[in-house]
Amino acid sequence: MSIEPVYRRLLESGEAHQRIEQAYAHLQACDVCPLRCGVNRLAGERGMCKTGARAQVSSFGAHLGEEQPLRGWAGSGTIFFARCNLRCVFCQNFEISQVGNGREVEPEELAEIMLRLQAAGCHNINLVSPTHVVPQIIAAVLIAAQAGLRLPLVYNSGGYDSLDMLALLDGIVDIYMPDMKYGDSEIARRFSRVPRYVEVNRAAVREMQRQVGDLQMDEQGIARRGLLVRHLVLPNQLAGTEKVLRFLADEISKNVYLNLMDQYYPAYQAHNYPGLNRPITSQEYQEAVAIARQLGLNRLDQRQRRGLWE
Template identity: 65%
Template sequence: MLSNPATNPTQKAHAGFQAAYLTLLESGELEQRARIARQHLQDCDLCARYCRVDRLRTVQGAVCRIGARAVVYSYGSHHGEEDVLRGWNGSGTIFFSGCNLRCEFCQNWEISQKRAGREATAEEIAAMMLDLQVQGCHNINFVSPSHVVAQILEATLIAARHGLRRPLVYNTGGYDSPEALALLDGIIDIYMPDMKYGDSALAHRYSHVRDYWEVNHVAVKEMHRQVGDLQWDENGLAYRGLLVRHLVLPNGLAGTEKVLEFIAREISTNTYLNLMDQYYPCYRAGGIPELSRPVNAAEYQEALAIARRLGLNRLSGV
C-alpha cells in the first residue's frame, strides 16, 4: 500500500532544492508524459534499438524482452556508487532486468541477459521509490532504465503524488533514443550515462549494438543540455547535473582518448567523470583473447593522463 511519507523528518530535501519532476506534477505535464510514453510502447522507440515492437501485446522481436511491465531484480540502499550519490545513507537503487546492450563482459549478466527478477506494476515500483525515501536514501537511482522509460514515468507520477521528493538518477548504458530523452526532459535530475566506446565497430563486436558512438554522443549532449554540469550541496550530495562513467578496457578497446576528447571539447571540461579501472573478464570475456585480462596500472594511468591533459579535472574514484 502506498502512503505519504512527506511528514517524516528523514525526507527533508537538499536546502533550496526541488526535484525537477515536481514542477511537471503541479502543471499536469508529468501525467501527460507518462501517458505519451505508454503509447510509445505500442511501436517501441524508447531506446536506440528502435525495435518497433508493440510491447503492450508481446515481447517477441524486442531485444530487451520486456513487455508492458518492467522486471525488477532488486532494490535497496546502495553504498557502491560515487561519493556524491551514496553519501552516508546510500543511493536508492532499483535494478531493472533486461538490457538493450549485449556486452560480452557484463558483470551483471544474470540481470541484463537472463532477466532475473520479477515483473512489477507501476504501483509496486512507486512503493519501492517511497520506501527508499523512507530509508533515508539520498536519491532514487534507476539502473539500466533505457528500455523501461514508460514504466518509470508511470511509477514516478504515482510516487510523486504520494510524497516522493528525492532527486531521480538515470543510470544508463548510454544507448538512449532522442524520443525517450525528450520524454524525460524536466523529470530526471541527474543523468549518469556510460560512454563505453569511441568506436562503433568495436561496440558492435563486444556489445552487439549498432552505431553506439553516434547514438551515445548525441544522447550525452542532450543529457547535458537538460541538466548541465553536476551540482552538489554543502554536504557533497549531488542534486542535479551530468555524471559520466567510462570503463577503461584492456588493449585500448574502449577508445578512451576519443571519448575523453569528446567530453572535453563538446560537453564541458567541468564534466564530473568517473574513469573506472575495475574491468575484469567475466561473462563471456574470458574466451575473447583481447578482453581476457584485467586492465593494468599502466593503461589506467595513461587514461588519467589523457583526462588531465584535456583539462578534465573533476574526476571521481581517483
C-alpha cells in the same frame, strides 16, 4: 543549496498524465531505445530487451558503492531493472542484464519501492539500466511524487538512449549518469552488439548535458542535479578512451564529473574474446587518467580498486 526535484514542477503543471500517455504510445511499435524493434509490447510482444508491458525489477536497496556524491553516508537508493538493450560480452551483472533475473511490477509497486527507499533515508532514487523501461518509470515516478516523493532521480544507463525518450524525461530526471563505453562503433558492435553506438551515445550525452548541465551538489556534497559520466577503461585500449575523453572536453564541458573506472575484469563471455580476456594494468589506468588531465578534465572520480595487473 536545496534544489526541488524537477518532477515536482511537472506534477504541479498538470502535464503528468499527458507525458505518461505519450511515453506508453512508444510501446505499441516499440522505439523506446535506438534498436527500434517495432514489437507491440503492450500486447505482450518482446524484442531485444525481452521486456513486455511491465518493468522487471531484480533488486533494490541502499547502495554504498556508487560515486561519493550519490552514496553520501546513507546510500544511493538503487533499483536494478532486469534486462538491457545492450548485450555486452563482458557484462559484470549478466545475471540481471542477460539472464533476466527479476520479477514484473506494475507502476504502482515501482512507485512504492521508490517511497520505501526514501523512507530508508537514501539520498536519491538511482534507476539502473532504465533505458528499455522509460514509460513504466515515468508512470511510477509521477505516482510516487503524488504520494510525497522528493528525492532526486538518477538515470543510470548504458548510454545507448533514444532522443525521443530523453525528451520525455526532460523535467523528470534530475541527474543523468550514462556510460560512455566506446570511442569506436565497430568495437561497440563487436562487444556490445548494437549498431552506431558512438553516434547514438554522443547525441544522448549532448542532450543530457543540455537538460541538466554540470553536476551540482548541496552543502554536504550530495548530488542534486546535473551530468555524471562513467567510462570503463578496457584492456588494450579497446574502449577508445582518448576519443571519449576528447569528446567530453571539447563538446560537453571541461567541468564534467567523470568517473574513470578501473574495475574491468573478464566476466561473462569475455574470456572468449582475445584482448578482453585479462584485467587492465595499472599502467593502462594511469595513462587514462593522464589523458583526462591533459585535456583539462580535472573533476575526476578515480577511486582505485585492488586487482589491477602490474
